[in-house]
Amino acid sequence: MNAVLRVVATGPQVSLQDIGRAGAMRFGVPRSGPMDRGAFAMAIAAAGGTTGIEISRGGLVLDCVAGSAGYAVAGGGFIVERAGTQAGSWHAGIIRAGERMTVRPGFWGSWCYLVLAGVVEGARWFGSLATHAPSGLGGGLLRTGDEIRVAGGTAPVRDGTLPCPAWARPRHMLRVVMGPQDRFFPPAAQAAFLSEVFRVTDAGDRMGVRLRGPSLRSEGALGIPSEPVVRGAVQVAGDGVATVLMADHQTTGGYPKIACVIGADLDGFAQLRPRDAVLFRAVTPEAAVGAARVLAAAQARVIAGLGRG
Amino acid sequence: MSDCGLLVEYAEALSDGVHAAVLGLDRVLAADPLPGQTETVPAYVNLLVLFDPLLTDHAEITAGLQTRLGRVQAERAAGTTHLVDVVYDGPDLAEVARRTGLDPEAVIATHLSGDYSVYLYGFAPGYAYLGGVPEPIRLPRKEAPVRGVPAGSVIVAGGQCIVTTLTMPTGWWVIGRSPVTILRPEGMLFAVGDRVRFRRSGP
Secondary structure (H helix, E strand, O other): OOEEEEEEEEOOOOEEEOOOOOOOHHHOOOOOOOOOHHHHHHHHHHHOEOEEEEEOOOOEEEEEEEEEEEEEEEOOEEEEEEOOEEEEOOEEEEEEOOOEEEEEEEEEOOOEEEEEOEEEOOOOEOOEOOOEOOOOEOOOEOOOOOEEEEEOOOOOOOOEEOOOOHHHOOOOEEEEEEOOOHHHOOHHHHHHHHHOOEEEEEEEOOOEEEEEOOOOOOOOOOOOOOEEOOOOEEEEOOOOOEEEEOOOOOOEEOOOEEEEEOHHHHHHHHOOOOOOEEEEEEOOHHHHHHHHHHHHHHHHHHHHHHOOO | OOOOEEEEEOOOOOOHHHHHHHHHHHHHHHHOOOOOEEEEEEOOOEEEEEEOOOOOOHHHHHHHHHHHHOOOOOOOOOOOEEEEEEEOOOOOHHHHHHHHOOOHHHHHHHHHHOOEEEEEEOOOOOOEEEEOOOHHHOOOOOOOOEEEEOOOEEEEEOOEEEEOOOOEEEOOEEEEEOOOOOEEOOEEOOOOOOEEEEEEOOO
16 A cells, blocks of 8 residues: 655644664764654554654644555544544554544643554655654654655554553653762752652653752752763753653753653653653662563563454 | 663763773774663763663673773774864854954964864764864853854864754854764764864855
8 A cells, every 4th residue: 555645734843753763872863763662662563664653732634645554543642533533542544545634632641653554755864764853854843735655555453443551651650760960969859859749841842851840959060071861861950950851862961860760661751741740769770671671571462462453 | 871771980070091991992892792782872981881671781781891891992093084174254253252362363273273083972963072172262151052053153162162063052152164064864974083173264
């Protein structure tokens, strides 16, 4: 199946994504890829594709102007209408010429994925179509009037409703590994970080999400030489405000990082909305690795079950 | 760091020896990667080793690093030297001259006299941090960043110089612009450890 989809309307921060590019952080290029990696993996597996559209709370309207394409939608509690019928964000199907698809935010979630079966045309950069939103490099941010071409797809692996697993839900309790600069924060600031409520603000994008909460003033850390940072790092600026770095994070930073949110909890954090509460809980690096393995096994089980639907 | 990284810290302050050790370890890990290692990111005083937590963990990476640290040769590798053209017509040239007590021509001559090396890429794609700005024109960054500084700007702050690759805000001093393309579809122009000399072109 081949298809051409035209963007009728799009919110901000709607972009083409694949699983991202590794190996280029040494050139200032982060991995990018989906904000919610688990939901994207579900949509990829259900659609039989590699590339999708990451849809923000701004929503997306597409017209299929030629051909047809298998697709799967996963991530958040969005509302998807196609050819006049309404469904939730967890389903798969086929879109055909003359049909319109509208994706808009529903009761929960900040990011939703529309993965198309087959191969999507687009600019590859460092071997990946994933969009780095601050530069627009990669497949790019969608704009009204853009045409998305997909070729070589088949019908989706599974047609109809997809399960929305527990691990795809928003997550308010975030496990962190402390450091690498926790030593620059006085005991009172460290205690506040691990015991008080922080809230997601609307100052958030693919680079990072700023939090509102107790001021976390560091002492003597503002002169540290810039050093590499990872996705999930909780960076604290000179004014004591914490930001969790996300998919398009800067690759180095000179502000101290009090802790890093573990990979297993980042997807659930990405799906929170402004004003949602979060609490941080410290775990050991060993527990963080264990959590990554438990989550990967749970995701593999759900994905393996899709074909039997 | 988190479930997927280990930061190897050599020191808290930058020196040439510390940075040479960072690059030496980076070379050892490129030639003989650790099982499960996904990438390495060299910086001023430390090196980040990223790994796949499904394949390995912090303890195995630490043990593997200990067997390789002895092999690190901290001498400078023979990097390529790049000649980069600059047009010195930046909006901050006059202010840099005023603050350093030099005239603009002397600022230009001083900038041209520097022997620069690529310390790291950071911040944004293709932002190569060049160390080696001569002492007389070193200034702290501006009080507040300026928005919309165009790609290709030659900017300085302290001992550092960058030729920008994207239109981004910066609090550094814009002294000129360069036609050089660092951010290329097939990869970056400079490798970390390479040398750079600037050459005046135009005014």
